[in-house]
Amino acid sequence: MTAETGKMTVGFIGLGIMGQYMAGHILDVGHVLRVFNRSRHKAEALVDRGAVWCDNLGDVAAECDVVISIVGYPADVEEIYLSPGGILDRARDGAILIDMTTSSPDLARRIADRAAAQGLSALDAPVSGGEGGAKAAALAIMVGGDPDAFAAARPLFEILGKTVSHMGPAGSGQHTKMANQIAIASTMVGVCECLAYAKAAGLSQAATLDVVGTGAASSFLLKGLGPKIVAEDFSPGFFIHHFVKDMSIALEEAEAMQLSLPGLALARKLYRQLVEEGFGEEGTQALIRAYAGIVGGNHAA
């Protein structure tokens, strides 16, 4: 880092929809940005704006003050951090490593432990807010790990998000994201069952949403996804197959804590059924499909 300017060299690994926006914000404030992505073409717009392309992720890690990753699955996180030639093998002394993928708390702790053993700091910092939040730099960022590393990384987080919370030691960011996904899982079940019932009972689903949205049953999902369900618009804001991944991580962690979460288990069962039926690339509101005959107007009532 250049002390006079606060400018850092930041590595960014994973340039999906979210990652491209997030990396762009970091570039915009003047940090040096080194990027790597499995598919190079997703880096092109950033390279045109001044980002430095690296041919492998080890080369990103080797030159950076901070390395940020946001990839798909825990297996991808494990590979980029822990495999030979990966981030931990190549990171330079004192670097801060930040994984923003929604991933396993247990894996986050393993990465943080190995980082600490090497004199590095690793933070787990998953986000919520989706594509819109990434684009508008309005993400909620839930961070686990060493408080000093958090304090050092905070200015970077504030470039990307509106709410930045340090939740505790390594893994706590992921645990918080899991708690978030757990609340979403059963709330989606409630929204879909409400609308499935309304349709079967011959009510106007839209009028039902209007009434139900004024009171105790109201939720961000009811108001945001309810109208899409009524319109049978299943385009993805958040992919079902990603949500199933998240629910599986949460269920595994809960099991390890001897905590039974039957609502979450039910939601995963319903969503897994949809994946099996070929709807994994639809948005989470397509859960309404689990209520036989409700979609397409041919309901049983």
Place this chain on the structure above:
Amino acid sequence: MTAETGKMTVGFIGLGIMGQYMAGHILDVGHVLRVFNRSRHKAEALVDRGAVWCDNLGDVAAECDVVISIVGYPADVEEIYLSPGGILDRARDGAILIDMTTSSPDLARRIADRAAAQGLSALDAPVSGGEGGAKAAALAIMVGGDPDAFAAARPLFEILGKTVSHMGPAGSGQHTKMANQIAIASTMVGVCECLAYAKAAGLSQAATLDVVGTGAASSFLLKGLGPKIVAEDFSPGFFIHHFVKDMSIALEEAEAMQLSLPGLALARKLYRQLVEEGFGEEGTQALIRAYAGIVGGNHAA
């Protein structure tokens, strides 16, 4: 009704917490109010303010332009409307009968059918908003039944509530309330599982609520009841045993429509367990007790 003044004689049956406030608002605007309640002492404050006590509900019905009821269970509704000497036996020609109890859509249709055969009108008009909404005349009122009777009763509804919606034929008000309770049921499961997980994972429940409450997992219940769960305050805003009644009505109706609602079935199972354990008089937020070891600080993690 006196045409010049718009003043009516209104009967009110059922002076529980909600009913007392609602009847008071009707009295306040100057209508003649005739009241009956199983326990007479609950009518005293209203009688002091000018309401007319009737020794039985038939005597209420015999003298009123409009009869409003809000009692406990569908069995109570059936008794006051359909038993000999009850409301339908004694109501005068042209009267409008309004049941505001959360009750069965099927029973609402039966009452409306019998009323119509006698030249009377019956509306089902359950509410949401609870004690606070009743006190502030800010209820949401969901109405089913004949549109002309609804139009005639609308000024009365507007004395009691902020949102008044005609949802369709007889039973539609109850169906809408059921849709509302269905959304609440699984949302409560989500809120409790979120907080149970947070505690088991060693997170601050309060900090988790702060973060989760900013995004897609946010809901009226998370924000309203979440802090009570964190404080282990299980005082009733809405009694568990009333909620179990509502969920049972909804499940019966859904079954009759060949609609499977596994989230609702799960919520009822968890809440019924709490009733069996003696917690039926607690508020719905006590669902957190279903997550073994989370309440009282002795969790398994």
